[in-house]
Amino acid sequence: MEFKLEAHRIVSISLGKIYNSRVQRGGIKLHKNLLVSLVLRSARQVYLSDPCPGLYLAGHPGTPAPPQQLGEPAAGPPAGWGEPPPPAARSAWPEPEPQPERPAVPEVLRTGDAETAAAVTGTGDALQGGEGEAAEAAWRRVEGPRETAAGGAGGPAGGSDVFPEGPRPARRPCGCPPGDEDTLSAAPRMDCCRTPRPAGDQPPATPPVCPRKRGAAGVGGGPAGCPAPGSTPLKKPRRNLEEQSGGAAVAAEEEEMETGNVANLISIFGSSFSGLLRKSPGGGREEAEGEETGPEATEPGQICCDKPVLRDINPWSTAIVAF
Amino acid sequence: MIPRLGALTQDTLWCFSQVKGTIEIGATEADIISTVEFNHTGELLATGDKGGRVVIFQREQESKNQVHRRGEYNVYSTFQSHEPEFDYLKSLEIEEKINKIRWLPQQNAAYFLLSTNDKTVKLWKVSERDKRPEGYNLKDEEGRLRDPATITTLRVPVLRPMDLMVEATPRRVFANAHTYHINSISVNSDYETYMSADDLRINLWNFEITNQSFNIVDIKPANMEELTEVITAAEFHPHHCNTFVYSSSKGTIRLCDMRASALCDRHTKFFEEPEDPSNRSFFSEIISSISDVKFSHSGRYIMTRDYLTVKVWDLNMENRPIETYQVHDYLRSKLCSLYENDCIFDKFECVWNGSDSVIMTGSYNNFFRMFDRNTKRDVTLEASRENSKPRAILKPRKVCVGGKRRKDEISVDSLDFSKKILHTAWHPSENIIAVAATNNLYIFQDKVN
Numbered sequence: 001m002e003f004k005l006e007a008h009r010i011v012s013i014s015l016g017k018i019y020n021s022r023v024q025r026g027g028i029k030l031h032k033n034l035l036v037s038l039v040l041r042s043a044r045q046v047y048l049s050d051p052c053p054g055l056y057l058a059g060h061p062g063t064p065a066p067p068q069q070l071g072e073p074a075a076g077p078p079a080g081w082g083e084p085p086p087p088a089a090r091s092a093w094p095e096p097e098p099q100p101e102r103p104a105v106p107e108v109l110r111t112g113d114a115e116t117a118a119a120v121t122g123t124g125d126a127l128q129g130g131e132g133e134a135a136e137a138a139w140r141r142v143e144g145p146r147e148t149a150a151g152g153a154g155g156p157a158g159g160s161d162v163f164p165e166g167p168r169p170a171r172r173p174c175g176c177p178p179g180d181e182d183t184l185s186a187a188p189r190m191d192c193c194r195t196p197r198p199a200g201d202q203p204p205a206t207p208p209v210c211p212r213k214r215g216a217a218g219v220g221g222g223p224a225g226c227p228a229p230g231s232t233p234l235k236k237p238r239r240n241l242e243e244q245s246g247g248a249a250v251a252a253e254e255e256e257m258e259t260g261n262v263a264n265l266i267s268i269f270g271s272s273f274s275g276l277l278r279k280s281p282g283g284g285r286e287e288a289e290g291e292e293t294g295p296e297a298t299e300p301g302q303i304c305c306d307k308p309v310l311r312d313i314n315p316w317s318t319a320i321v322a323f
Numbered sequence: 324m325i326p327r328l329g330a331l332t333q334d335t336l337w338c339f340s341q342v343k344g345t346i347e348i349g350a351t352e353a354d355i356i357s358t359v360e361f362n363h364t365g366e367l368l369a370t371g372d373k374g375g376r377v378v379i380f381q382r383e384q385e386s387k388n389q390v391h392r393r394g395e396y397n398v399y400s401t402f403q404s405h406e407p408e409f410d411y412l413k414s415l416e417i418e419e420k421i422n423k424i425r426w427l428p429q430q431n432a433a434y435f436l437l438s439t440n441d442k443t444v445k446l447w448k449v450s451e452r453d454k455r456p457e458g459y460n461l462k463d464e465e466g467r468l469r470d471p472a473t474i475t476t477l478r479v480p481v482l483r484p485m486d487l488m489v490e491a492t493p494r495r496v497f498a499n500a501h502t503y504h505i506n507s508i509s510v511n512s513d514y515e516t517y518m519s520a521d522d523l524r525i526n527l528w529n530f531e532i533t534n535q536s537f538n539i540v541d542i543k544p545a546n547m548e549e550l551t552e553v554i555t556a557a558e559f560h561p562h563h564c565n566t567f568v569y570s571s572s573k574g575t576i577r578l579c580d581m582r583a584s585a586l587c588d589r590h591t592k593f594f595e596e597p598e599d600p601s602n603r604s605f606f607s608e609i610i611s612s613i614s615d616v617k618f619s620h621s622g623r624y625i626m627t628r629d630y631l632t633v634k635v636w637d638l639n640m641e642n643r644p645i646e647t648y649q650v651h652d653y654l655r656s657k658l659c660s661l662y663e664n665d666c667i668f669d670k671f672e673c674v675w676n677g678s679d680s681v682i683m684t685g686s687y688n689n690f691f692r693m694f695d696r697n698t699k700r701d702v703t704l705e706a707s708r709e710n711s712k713p714r715a716i717l718k719p720r721k722v723c724v725g726g727k728r729r730k731d732e733i734s735v736d737s738l739d740f741s742k743k744i745l746h747t748a749w750h751p752s753e754n755i756i757a758v759a760a761t762n763n764l765y766i767f768q769d770k771v772n
Binding site for chain 1 (some may be wrong): 410413415416417418420441503504506522523550551552553555572605606607608609612659662663665668
C-alpha cells in the first residue's frame with residue numbers, strides 16, 4: 001500500500017512539474033520533461049502492479065479502501081477517462097465552485113484513483129492553468145479519433161499538429177490574457193472563454209477553452225470532466241469521505257478538480273506516446289489507437305481496473321513528452 | 324615557475340587564492356555563473372552567467388619578486404554576449420543564459436571564443452588596443468572634420484601609446500540552426516569547424532560560414548511520441564578531427580566517425596553499462612542521465628558524469644567503464660526529496676586535470692570532489708567565504724551518513740542544496756582550479772612549498 005501512496009505522490013509531483021515547465025522562462029525543456037514522464041511511467045507501473053484492493057475512484061486521498069463506496073463507483077462509468085459526457089450528464093453535473101484552475105489530472109485520477117487525485121490537488125496551485133494549455137493543444141491533436149470526446153477541449157483546429165517541433169507556445173490558444181495562471185479569477189476568464197461554447201453536445205467549434213474556464217462548469221464538458229450519469233452518485237461518497245476525514249481543504253479541492261479541467265489532461269493524453277510507455281520506440285501505434293477508442297467505449301461497472309487507469313496514465317506520459 | 328602537473332598525492336594541499344563576485348546576499352539571478360573555461364594556455368579564464376554576460380580574467384605575469392605568489396587572475400574584459408530574445412513564431416522566450424564557452428586556440432594576437440545560449444552561438448574576438456593613431460590630416464584630435472581649406476601641410480599619422488583597452492567584438496553569429504536547446508559546443512581539432520548540440524540534433528559548422536551548417540546527428544523520431552532519449556552533451560576528440568562522442572539521457576555514450584557517413588546516426592562505438600537491478604527505483608532513469616562528457620587530454624578515455632557518479636571509460640571497451648567514482652552516494656536514499664525540489668535535475672560537469680591523473684566534479688553545499696585515478700584517493704573540499712583567507716589551506720570535508728556525527732563532519736540533512744557547484748575548470752597544465760559557486764568564482768591553487 002505504501003508503494004501505491006508513494007507512486008501516487010510522485011505522480012502528482014510530476015504533473016506539477018510538467019505544469020510549471022510550461023510557464024518557465026526559456027520555453028519547455030525537452031530533457032527535463034522527458035525525465036519527468038519517465039518517472040510518471042515508473043510510478044504508474046508501480047501503482048498498477050501493487051495489488052491493493054482498495055483502489056477506489058472517488059475516495060478521499062489517503063483513505064485506503066473505502067468499502068462503502070465500492071458499490072457506487074460501479075455505477076459510475078469510467079467516463080471520466082476522456083469520454084464526453086452524454087448531454088444529460090451535463091445538466092446533472094453540479095456547478096462547482098469557481099475554481100477553474102484546478103488541474104484536470106486530479107479529476108481523471110479521481111475517477112480512477114482517489115488517492116492520486118487527492119495528491120494531485122495537493123500540489124495545489126502549481127497545477128493551475130498550464131495543464132489546460134497542454135490539454136487544449138493535445139485536445140486538438142487528438143481531435144480526429146476522438147470526435148465524440150471532443151466536447152471539452154474545444155474541438156478545434158482540425159487535427160493539425162499543434163505541437164511545434166520546439167517548445168510549445170506558452171500562450172493559451174483561446175486568447176485569454178497570458179501569464180495569469182497564478183491569478184485566476186474565475187469570472188472574467190470564464191466569460192471570455194466559455195461564451196463561445198455551445199451548451200449542446202456538439203464539441204465546441206470554437207478554439208480551445210482555457211481549462212480554467214471550463215473548470216467551473218465542467219460542462220462543456222471536458223471529455224473527462226463530466227462523466228456519465230453515474231457521476232453524481234460518485235460525488236456523494238466522496239463528500240462523505242471527506243467529511244469523515246475532516247480534510248476540508250482537500251475536499252474542496254477535490255470538488256474543484258472534478259470539474260472540468262480534468263478533461264484537458266485527458267485530452268492531452270488521449271494521443272499516443274507509447275514510445276515512452278513501452279520502452280521501445282515504434283511500438284506505440286496500436287496501443288495508442290487502442291487507448292483512444294477506449295474511452296469512447298465506456299464500460300459501466302468498471303471502477304478501477306487496470307485498463308481505465310491505464311488510459312489515464314498512459315496519456316499523461318505521452319502528452320508530457322508530446323510537448 | 325615550472326608548471327607542475329597535478330597529482331593528488333598526500334602532499335597536495337589546496338589553498339584559497341581568489342574569489343570573484345559579490346558577497347551580498349541579494350545578488351541577482353543574472354549573476355549566477357553558468358559556465359567556466361580556461362583557455363588553452365591557462366592565461367585566460369572565462370565565465371558566462373545567466374544574464375548573458377561573459378567575464379574574462381587574465382593571469383597577471385608572475386613577478387620575480389614574489390615567487391611565492393603565483394599569478395593572480397584579474398578582470399580582463401567584460402561584455403554582453405547574448406540578450407534575451409523572443410521567438411514570435413513559437414511564442415517563447417529565449418534565455419540569454421550562457422550555456423557554454425569554448426576557447427579557440429590562439430593563432431594571432433587576438434583571442435577567440437565561442438559562447439552560446441539556448442539557440443545561438445557567437446564567435447567573439449577579444450583584442451587589445453594599446454596604441455592609437457594620431458596626427459590625421461583631415462580630422463582633428465577629437466575626430467571632427469577639418470575644413471580642407473585650412474590645411475596647409477601634410478603629415479603622416481603616427482601610432483602613439485594609449486591606455487590598454489580590451490575590446491570584444493562579435494565576429495560571427497551562428498543562428499537559427501537549432502530547434503531545441505543547445506547544451507554543448509565543441510571546437511574541432513582542425514580549428515576550422517566546431518559542433519553545436521541540442522536535445523535531438525548535432526550540427527557541424529565552419530567558422531567562416533554562418534548561414535549554413537551540416538546536421539551530423541539527428542535522433543528525432545519521426546513520431547515525437549516515440550521519443551525516449553535526448554542528447555545531453557557532445558565533444559570532439561582532442562586529436563582526431565573525424566571523431567566525436569555524444570551522451571544521452573539514458574546513460575549511454577556514442578562515439579561517431581564522420582568519415583563513415585554524412586549523417587552519423589549510426590554510431591561507431593556504443594558505451595553502456597548494464598543497470599544494477601538492485602538499485603532500481605522510480606528515479607533510476609533520471610540519475611542515469613549523463614550530464615557531462617569529456618575526453619581526456621590524451622584522447623584515450625572519456626569521463627561521464629551522472630547524478631551520483633563519475634565514470635571513466637576506455638575508448639576500447641564499450642561494455643562498462645573502467646572506473647566508477649561515487650560523488651555523493653549518500654543522496655541515493657534522498658532521491659524522492661531531490662526530485663521534489665528539482666535538484667535531481669541538476670547538471671553537474673566534470674573536468675580532467677592536465678595530466679589526466681585527477682578528475683574533479685561538484686556537489687552540494689558548495690562541496691566539490693577530486694578523485695586521483697592512480698592512488699584512488701579522493702577528497703572533498705568546500706568553496707566558502709569562511710575559507711577565503713589568502714593562501715588558507717582548504718580542509719577536507721566529510722559528510723556523515725550514519726547517526727554518529729563526528730566533530731568536523733556535516734550530516735546529510737544539513738547540506739544546503741541551494742549551494743551547488745555545477746561548473747568547474749582545471750588549468751591545462753598547473754594545479755589551479757576555478758570553481759563556480761552560484762554567483763562567486765573561487766580560484767584555488769595548490770600550495771607552493
